[in-house]
Amino acid sequence: MKLTPVMEKFVLHWGEMGWRWGINRSVAQVHALLMLAPKPLPADEICESLNVARSNVSNSIKELQGWGLVRVVHVFGDRREHFETLKDxxxxxxxxxxxxxxxxxxxxxxxxxxxxxxxxxxxxxxxxxxxxxxxxxxxxxxxxxxxxxxxxxxxxxxxxxxxxxxxxxxxxx
Amino acid sequence: MKLTPVMEKFVLHWGEMGWRWGINRSVAQVHALLMLAPKPLPADEICESLNVARSNVSNSIKELQGWGLVRVVHVFGDRREHFETLKDxxxxxxxxxxxxxxxxxxxxxxxxxxxxxxxxxxxxxxxxxxxxxxxxxxxxxxxxxxxxxxxxxxxxxxxxxxxxxxxxxxxxx
DNA sequence: ATACTATTTCTGTAATTACAGAAATAACCA
DNA sequence: TGGTTATTTCTGTAATTACAGAAATAGTAT
Missing domain, CATH: 1.10.287 (Helix Hairpins)
Structure with missing residues (x-):
């Protein structure tokens, strides 16, 4: 998924803010992306959107799950795990x-x-x-x-x- | 000033906590030390207590002043600047x-x-x-x-x- | 089982940050 | 003024952190 300029702007800012509060930049960016996404995303779409390595996304997701902010969703006909963050x-x-x-x-x-x-x-x-x-x-x-x-x-x-x-x-x- | 084990323990912990909230470790340690110190300290005593370089203390103090958490105090018969943090x-x-x-x-x-x-x-x-x-x-x-x-x-x-x-x-x- | 895909873990490197020590500047004194 | 001490700024290096890519593992389907 190619990000629109608005989404990109938000993702960058959120990454920066998380960073200032002691959260890894990539972790915060993944979180930002999931907040904006209309539906759960599989890891490789996150890679593509944020231009980061697969392993990086894997670790970031794990970190976010550790916080209880992200959970796995399964999608029919797709073996991949999809991730969503809380809506509220x-x-x-x-x-x-x-x-x-x-x-x-x-x-x-x-x-x-x-x-x-x-x-x-x-x-x-x-x-x-x-x-x-x-x-x-x-x-x-x-x-x-x-x-x-x-x-x-x-x-x-x-x-x-x-x-x-x-x-x-x-x-x- | 040689720190007592208690002071050392607190300083280390405070440094670690500040760190997790996006504050540089040395900065937080200087702040911790000033909280415990019974009177304003000159920069070189801070160096000695924390075992860090003079320049490091200088920058840390400047940072804390930027936050408005530390101020300069002058002491009679001593040309050096002494630093204290807020008491409350x-x-x-x-x-x-x-x-x-x-x-x-x-x-x-x-x-x-x-x-x-x-x-x-x-x-x-x-x-x-x-x-x-x-x-x-x-x-x-x-x-x-x-x-x-x-x-x-x-x-x-x-x-x-x-x-x-x-x-x-x-x-x- | 075997081929295939998804996912995690590992490893080396790049980038950043922290920080000591040196050099420069400023402040004070005689 | 020159000498002395305090302080800041600069510079290079050490340490940490971030992260890409490779390798390993796990999971799924046929």
Missing amino acids: VWEMFLIILRERKKREIDPTLQTLRECAAESAKDKNTGDHTTQRLNELIEFMELSSSWAEKAHALSPTAAKRLCSLGDKVFRLVG | VWEMFLIILRERKKREIDPTLQTLRECAAESAKDKNTGDHTTQRLNELIEFMELSSSWAEKAHALSPTAAKRLCSLGDKVFRLVG
């Missing part, structure tokens, strides 16, 4: 939120707790350091609990909550 | 939020709008694609408006809002 942007957002919590926030919280515990004992580590670690723990715990609550929402509820912006901020403003 | 975790969080919005969300929104406009005209680009772009725009616009509102909060208000988790989620749950 909000659902994707919640999935990414959960994954990043699991991969980054949770381990950080654990490390911080270990550090704070050791730090409190260790005479060589100053009070200031211990205090700082505790502040970070408090922050991370709150983030974590938000992420958990958010993840319990349905995609539509998440959307509704975000649309309620003003009301939410009036709670403290 | 919440304030740092809000700053990072604002910066990432400016650097990533805003440009993405602009590109998406351009794509959607061209896509709507272009006969070669399918309706599905246009629709998908519009969904993304809607999502990004809501994210953007949340980020703006959040940024208008004081650090303490932000903290309060996060602590209010249950109340917030009850709005839709």
Whole structure:
């Protein structure tokens, strides 16, 4: 499938943005392509569209599956696997939120707790350091609990909550 | 300054985490060190603590200043510049939020709008694609408006809002 | 089974990024 | 002014990452 200029533009931009958030460029590009595609695509069409090697697509897809963002679809009369991404942007957002919590926030919280515990004992580590670690723990715990609550929402509820912006901020403003 | 094992552990972990979010490892490590340090540090002490080259520290500091996370402090009887990071975790969080919005969300929104406009005209680009772009725009616009509102909060208000988790989620749950 | 196609894994290379050390510049002092 | 120290910028190299193509594996059909 030859990409239209619009699709190409989007794919490039999405690749760049993913990149800035620590996602491999090709991975993000494959994701972008699947978002725009009207139907599931087989790997070789992805290669062709993005001008990358077959192996690259294979690995990118695997990575996206690891995130839970892409799944396999089978098409009648075609032995090849076809791939699609989730249709709902909000659902994707919640999935990414959960994954990043699991991969980054949770381990950080654990490390911080270990550090704070050791730090409190260790005479060589100053009070200031211990205090700082505790502040970070408090922050991370709150983030974590938000992420958990958010993840319990349905995609539509998440959307509704975000649309309620003003009301939410009036709670403290 | 020789780091204690606890500090070392934290610095390494923070470097790793920053890395996963698209921040250079050294940059994140310098930031970590400054968070733990009880007082502003001159560049050469940072070199020594982290075992990196002077030039590396110089560039990392510049990067952190670009984010608005580090500032210069002058110390009596010392010609060298000393560096400190913000003390308030919440304030740092809000700053990072604002910066990432400016650097990533805003440009993405602009590109998406351009794509959607061209896509709507272009006969070669399918309706599905246009629709998908519009969904993304809607999502990004809501994210953007949340980020703006959040940024208008004081650090303490932000903290309060996060602590209010249950109340917030009850709005839709 | 064997031929054929799809898919993954492996391997080497290209490209990028990170970073140390050198050189250059700037700031300060006497 | 010249000497001294702090800081930045430049340059080459080391390390990492990205990725194409080859080889290997798995799956399907006849």
